[in-house]
Amino acid sequence: MHKFTRIVVPALAAIAALGSAGVASAQPYGGYDHGRDPGRDWGRHQTPARAEAIRAQIVQLEQRVNRSDNRDRISEREAWGLRREVRDIREQFRAFNRDGLNDREFRILQTRIDRARDRLHFERTDRNGRPDGRRW
Template identity: 45%
Template sequence: MRKIARLIAPALVATLAFSAVAPGMAEAAPRYDAPRQQAAHVTPKREAAIRADIAGLRAQIDRAATRRTISQREAAGLRREAADIQRLHTAYARGGLNAREMETLERRIDKVHVALRGERSDRNGHRG
């Protein structure tokens, strides 16, 4: 037991000494704060384009349902996704859209466009 105490005691003292010195060293060190990069805000022209894309998506869904190239159930699901995108756009637009938010919206719109094309050509007993 004494042998262990002889080994642990110096290590404990060294640890305590170092922890007492370390805070003083941190205060003396110069502080460097990297400048924050501001998120690039989207121009009004691009924001108008995204609004037009959402409206166009809804119109395409309605047109496909009217022409019966997709079923009413398929149209309802696609409309729900378009409404989710609209809500997300509204939430993002409150603070001004940045590039990442714009990218997210465009990706989700493209995803619904692909789903619409898939529903039109799925050959599940509907015309088209």
């Protein structure tokens, strides 16, 4: 048993040391935390999949506004304002996505989409002063 411990313990220590060295080598050179150095780009631009997810959310939001307007769940004025908001989000997305979305731009767009969704929900559920909820 003594001979077994002499061989196994150093082998386990070597494996542990090599395992932690692999993790340390995966970090960016110089200890930078993904783009904190303004002169370097450490991959802060998002994948095309995230840009496509934003694009799909914008399309879905536009469809929901149109559907709500067609079903008279929101007034023409409310629909016009929501369409303008969706158009502005789309234009900002195009401007941001020219060189890829970074984390900040992604968060800005996601926040604007969430606010527009909340506004659509509010406009659909408000009764505009009518107890039965009809618009006209």
